[in-house]
Amino acid sequence: MEMTDGTLDRIRESIAHAKKSDFYAGYFRGIEAGDIQSREDFEKLPFTGKDDLREAYPLGLLAVDDERIVRVHSSSGTTGTPVIIPYTQKDVDDWALMFSRCYQTAGVTAKDRVHITPGYGLWTAGIGFQLGAERLGAMTIPMGPGNTDKQLKMMEDLKSTVLCATSSYALLLAEEIERRRIRDRICLRKSLIGSERWGEKMRRRIAAELGVELYDIYGLTEIYGPGIGISCPHACGMHMWTDFLYYEIIDPHTGAAVGSGEIGELVITTLRKEGAPLIRYRTHDLTREIPGGCPCGSPFPRIDTLIGRSDDMVKVKGVMIYPGKIDEFLAAVPDVSSEYQIQIDHLNGRDILNLLFETPLCGAEERKNLEKIVEESFKERIGITPRPKAVGMGELPRSEKKSTRIFDNRY
Numbered sequence: 001m002e003m004t005d006g007t008l009d010r011i012r013e014s015i016a017h018a019k020k021s022d023f024y025a026g027y028f029r030g031i032e033a034g035d036i037q038s039r040e041d042f043e044k045l046p047f048t049g050k051d052d053l054r055e056a057y058p059l060g061l062l063a064v065d066d067e068r069i070v071r072v073h074s075s076s077g078t079t080g081t082p083v084i085i086p087y088t089q090k091d092v093d094d095w096a097l098m099f100s101r102c103y104q105t106a107g108v109t110a111k112d113r114v115h116i117t118p119g120y121g122l123w124t125a126g127i128g129f130q131l132g133a134e135r136l137g138a139m140t141i142p143m144g145p146g147n148t149d150k151q152l153k154m155m156e157d158l159k160s161t162v163l164c165a166t167s168s169y170a171l172l173l174a175e176e177i178e179r180r181r182i183r184d185r186i187c188l189r190k191s192l193i194g195s196e197r198w199g200e201k202m203r204r205r206i207a208a209e210l211g212v213e214l215y216d217i218y219g220l221t222e223i224y225g226p227g228i229g230i231s232c233p234h235a236c237g238m239h240m241w242t243d244f245l246y247y248e249i250i251d252p253h254t255g256a257a258v259g260s261g262e263i264g265e266l267v268i269t270t271l272r273k274e275g276a277p278l279i280r281y282r283t284h285d286l287t288r289e290i291p292g293g294c295p296c297g298s299p300f301p302r303i304d305t306l307i308g309r310s311d312d313m314v315k316v317k318g319v320m321i322y323p324g325k326i327d328e329f330l331a332a333v334p335d336v337s338s339e340y341q342i343q344i345d346h347l348n349g350r351d352i353l354n355l356l357f358e359t360p361l362c363g364a365e366e367r368k369n370l371e372k373i374v375e376e377s378f379k380e381r382i383g384i385t386p387r388p389k390a391v392g393m394g395e396l397p398r399s400e401k402k403s404t405r406i407f408d409n410r411y
């Protein structure tokens with residue numbers, strides 16, 4: 001995003017403040033906030049990664065006296081040590097303000113009844129949805145996850161109008177409502193979905209079965225929690241609350257800024273956070289900046305719907321390949337199923353991308369023709385020539401995780 005003089009001042013204040021924490025005192029030793037006079041200076045600062053935050057466990061990120069801390073949250077670590085983020089009252093208030101803006105952007109008002117299904121606890125999800133809705137003045141129904149019978153009973157009896165959920169839970173509820181034929185007793189009109197990579201197909205199904213408008217809400221525990229950005233009624237990317245944060249989109253391999261509108265990893269610097277400020281934090285979320293203004297007139301810049309995780313991305317002949325891109329490509333080719341496998345090899349000094357895909361076509365000639373079509377359209381859409389191989393339906397191993405369909409054998 002653009003770096004104005006005002007943003008640069010804020011960044012300097014944030015760096016000076018961060019250095020009060022044990023973690024940044026060590027990490028930024030020899031770096032003074034006053035040294036940062038330009039965007040170029042700022043972009044020379046080292047990134048902060050999740051492993052750095054783990055090393056600061058439990059309270060190494062704390063940048064204020066601990067009597068000012070009113071709460072901690074923790075990000076769900078899949079491996080070992082969790083990350084603890086301390087919040088001052090102002091951090092909690094700022095988060096609530098950003099989140100209430102999200103609801104307003106989605107057209108939710110004080111008259112709405114907000115049904116909250118994400119979990120409560122150390123995780124930031126449920127309580128973030130709650131804070132923002134209360135700040136807006138809406139009636140919150142703090143359900144938390146699980147117990148579908150009770151969810152549907154409350155939804156019906158209390159006439160919930162807004163559903164907050166993950167995409168998979170929203171789909172589960174939609175299917176139950178359909179199965180029980182109770183749709184006419186449900187008053188939902190909007191749904192805020194915690195942003196993750198989810199397909200257009202699933203989106204359409206949830207929207208149709210629940211009869212709601214869908215909004216993507218963005219956030220992560222390390223940076224407040226959900227609610228730091230949301231899509232608007234024009235559904236073309238998520239507006240980010242850039243008065244509270246500065247973001248960059250970088251090439252995950254080189255760390256350099258990508259060109260305008262290009263896909264890369266989202267990196268965030270907090271501008272006003274007191275308890276645990278973060279400078280150049282790598283989110284590992286892949287997205288791109290959407291250039292230009294939004295038809296809704298919002299002054300806040302937009303990032304695109306998340307495309308995947310940078311950890312799942314590989315670079316072949318200078319082209320970024322990630323599961324979301326391949327899914328989208330294959331969905332557009334007739335007679336090709338959504339199951340695929342990519343093997344990247346390095347032979348005789350060249351990178352080779354082998355693309356195995358399933359097809360219901362059985363004839364050798366038919367498959368040869370299909371491979372030719374896939375090869376040409378892959379070249380056109382993705383930018384490199386693959387070696388395609390058609391196999392029968394069910395011949396490729398099934399995997400829960402899309403990322404395990406890309407195998408990089410080069411290193």
Ligand code: ZN
Nearest residue numbers: 232294296298
């Ligand atoms: Zn907009």
